[in-house]
Amino acid sequence: MNITRKILIVGGGYAGFYTAWKLERKLRPGEADITLVDPRPYMTYQPFLPEVVAGSIEARHAAVSLRRHLRRTHVVAGTVTAIDHEHRVVTVQPAIGDSFERSYDLIVVTAGAVTRKFPVPGIAEQAIGLKHVEEAVAIRDRLLTAFDQAATLPPGPQRQRLLTVTFVGGGFSGVEGFGELLSLATALLKRYPELDREELRFHLVEASGRILPEVTDKPGRWVVRSLEKRGAKVHLNTQVTSAVGGHVVLSTGEEFDSELIVWTAGNGANPVISRHTDLPVDGRGLIVVRPDLRVGTDDEPVPDAWAAGDDAAVPDLASPVPGARTVPNAQHAYRQGKLLARNIAASLHGKKPKKYLHHSLGSIATLGLGRGIFQYRGIVITGLPAWLMHRGYHVLAVPSWERKSRVLAIWLTAALFGRDILSLASVQRPRDAFVSGGDPAAHAGRE
Incomplete structure (x- = not known):
C-alpha cells in the first residue's frame, strides 16, 4: 500500500521554488502531497532587481509566478510564524483572517534571510x-x-x-x-x-x-x-x-x-527561524544542517527535516577553511534547491542522499x-x-x-x-485622481 507523504516547504525563494519545481518531476503523482507557504505569489529573481531599478527589465519579468509553474504543488499565501517539528505542525498567518495550523510529515525550511537593519535614527x-x-x-x-x-x-x-x-x-x-x-x-x-x-x-x-x-x-x-x-x-x-x-x-x-x-x-537571520522553532539553530540564528542538507548533525540528526538557502548553515565542502559555511547568495540557493529535491526523492525511495559540493563559478x-x-x-x-x-x-x-x-x-x-523612462509612482496611491476630481487643492490637502 502506497502512503502519500505530506511535504511542507517554508518559503518560495530560490531554494524553496526549485525544491518544489524539481520534486514535481522526481516524484510520481500521488507519491507526495507538496505544499509551499509564502506570503508572495512569486519567486523573486534577485539578480535582475538592479536592472529593474534601471528600467532595463520589466518588473514582472524579474518574478516567477508560483501558481503558474508549480502545477502539482498547493501554494498557500501566508507566512509561517512558528515551526513545531516535534508535533509536525506549523502555524500559518495569512494576510487576511486568523492564523491556522498545517500538519506535515516532512518539512523543508527555505524561508530565506531578511534585510539586516541597524537602529540608525531615521x-x-x-x-x-x-x-x-x-x-x-x-x-x-x-x-x-x-x-x-x-x-x-x-x-x-x-x-x-x-x-x-x-x-x-x-x-x-x-x-x-x-x-x-x-x-x-x-x-x-x-x-x-x-x-x-x-x-x-x-x-x-x-x-x-x-x-x-x-x-x-x-x-x-x-x-x-x-x-x-x-x-x-x-x-x-x-x-x-x-x-x-x-x-x-x-x-x-x-x-x-x-x-x-x-x-x-x-x-539578517529570519526571526521565525532564529526564535520560533524547535529545530536546531546556531549562534547566528541559522538552521544547523548536514552536508546532505538534512537538519541536524551526524551525531544528532533530526528526522524528516531539511533546510537550505540563506536561513541554513550549509557546510562548504569546497572551501579549504575547516568549518566554513556557504555564503548566502543566489548561486548556492539555486543549486541547493535542486539538490534538496533530488535528496528528498532519494530518501523516499530508500536511496542515500548526496552531499552538497559546489565550486564557485x-x-x-x-x-x-x-x-x-x-x-x-x-x-x-x-x-x-x-x-x-x-x-x-x-x-x-x-x-x-x-x-x-x-x-x-x-x-x-x-x-x-532605449530604456523606458516612464514613472508610475502614482500607482502607489491609485485613488488620488478619483478622490480629488482634478482639484489641485484637494490633492495638496492629502500631501
Whole structure:
C-alpha cells in the first residue's frame, strides 16, 4: 500500500521554488502531497532587481509566478510564524483572517534571510530596501519623480536634495543597484535640459574598507575608481549615524540632504527561524544542517527535516577553511534547491542522499548599462565583455523558457529604442485622481 507523504516547504525563494519545481518531476503523482507557504505569489529573481531599478527589465519579468509553474504543488499565501517539528505542525498567518495550523510529515525550511537593519535614527522612516520587486520599482519611480520635480525648481537646497541619492551597503546588491541607478540618472540628463550634471550627487556608504567582498582587493578598487569617474562618491570605513527627515549624517562628519536612501547593508537571520522553532539553530540564528542538507548533525540528526538557502548553515565542502559555511547568495540557493529535491526523492525511495559540493563559478556584477566586472580566481574581466557575460549568465539561469523569452525581448527592445523612462509612482496611491476630481487643492490637502 502506497502512503502519500505530506511535504511542507517554508518559503518560495530560490531554494524553496526549485525544491518544489524539481520534486514535481522526481516524484510520481500521488507519491507526495507538496505544499509551499509564502506570503508572495512569486519567486523573486534577485539578480535582475538592479536592472529593474534601471528600467532595463520589466518588473514582472524579474518574478516567477508560483501558481503558474508549480502545477502539482498547493501554494498557500501566508507566512509561517512558528515551526513545531516535534508535533509536525506549523502555524500559518495569512494576510487576511486568523492564523491556522498545517500538519506535515516532512518539512523543508527555505524561508530565506531578511534585510539586516541597524537602529540608525531615521532609517526605518526614510530608507527603501532592495530585496523585492516592489522595492526596485519604488526606487526607480522615486528617482524619475525627483527628476520631474527638480526640473521645475530653481537651483538651491530643495532641488539639490531631489537630485541626491544615497546607498548604504557595498555588497553585490548595493553596488549593482547603485551602478545601475547611476547609469539611469546619467542617461536621464539628456531628457532634462533644465538640470546640470554637476547637480547630480550619488553617495555609496560602506562601513568596511572595501566594497564587493566576494572579489579580491584589486578588482574591488577598480570598481571604486570606475564609479568615481562617473561622478559618484564612495565613502569607505564610514557609517550612517542619522537619516532623520532625509538629512544624512556620516560618521566622518559629512552631512547632506538626500531624497532617496536605499539600505542594502546585508542580510539578517529570519526571526521565525532564529526564535520560533524547535529545530536546531546556531549562534547566528541559522538552521544547523548536514552536508546532505538534512537538519541536524551526524551525531544528532533530526528526522524528516531539511533546510537550505540563506536561513541554513550549509557546510562548504569546497572551501579549504575547516568549518566554513556557504555564503548566502543566489548561486548556492539555486543549486541547493535542486539538490534538496533530488535528496528528498532519494530518501523516499530508500536511496542515500548526496552531499552538497559546489565550486564557485566566479563573481560577476553589473555596474550599469555596458559596464560590469567578472572574476574567477586570478582572471578578471571588466567593462562591456563582463556586462555581456552577466546578461548571458542570468538569462540562462532564470527559470523557465517563458521568462527567458520575455527578458530577451525586453533587452532587444531597449537596444533598439532605449530604456523606458516612464514613472508610475502614482500607482502607489491609485485613488488620488478619483478622490480629488482634478482639484489641485484637494490633492495638496492629502500631501
